Amino acid sequence: MTDREAAEQEVLFHEPGGTWWWLLAGPAAGAAMMFIQLSGGAGIQFGVPAAFTILVSGFLWIQIKAARIHTSVELTPTTLRQGTEFVTIADIVKIYPEPKRHETEKWQSYRxxxxxxxxPRGRTGIGMKLTDGRSGQAWARRHRTLRAALESLVGEPAS
Incomplete structure (x- = not known):
């Protein structure tokens, strides 16, 4: 691998989009059902807690997998990936400054x-002007970190 290929693979910013820790809610739901059975005095019937564990874990697995695909962010020296869309760093003309408190900027309505x-919920947008008159918003939970990394690649933010 050449130095250039190694630099292209370097990840400057990454957010996974979802955490697998939520899968622990499945066994917690099964344990809660087991506790409900015990407190009811009927004894434990393992089918019900097992079903709750499997169902809750299965639904959460689908949600987490979707979040890790569609709300993940990755920035390399050449590309910005937002979910499954890629934006080439060379296409970014300028990055709009963070809005002042209680003000709405025009770029906040961009795609x-x-x-x-x-x-996505819990993320904050970063306005960008792209080549050919295009525009859009990048987003991240740690938006200030992403903004700083983007500004270091693109240059100074627009006024």
Whole structure:
């Protein structure tokens, strides 16, 4: 691998989009059902807690997997990936400054990158002007860290 290929693979910023720790809610639901059975005095019937464990874990697995695909963020020296959409760093003309408190900027109505209909919950947008008159919003939970990394790659933010 050449130095250039190694630099392209270097990840400057990463957010996974979802955490697998939520899968522990499945066994917790099974344990809660077991406790309910015990407190009811009927004894434990292992089918009900097992079913709750499997069902809750299964639904959560689907949700977490989707979040890790659609709300993950990765920035390398050449590309910004938002979910499944890629934006080339060379296409970014400028990054709009963070809005002042209690003000709404025009860029906050721009399309969010990724295939989602808007910025995912818990994330904050970063306005960008792209080549050919295009524009959009990058987003992340740690948006100030992503903004700083993007500004170091693109240059100074726009006024």
């Amino acid at each position: 969010a990158f990724g295939e989602l209909s808007g910025i």
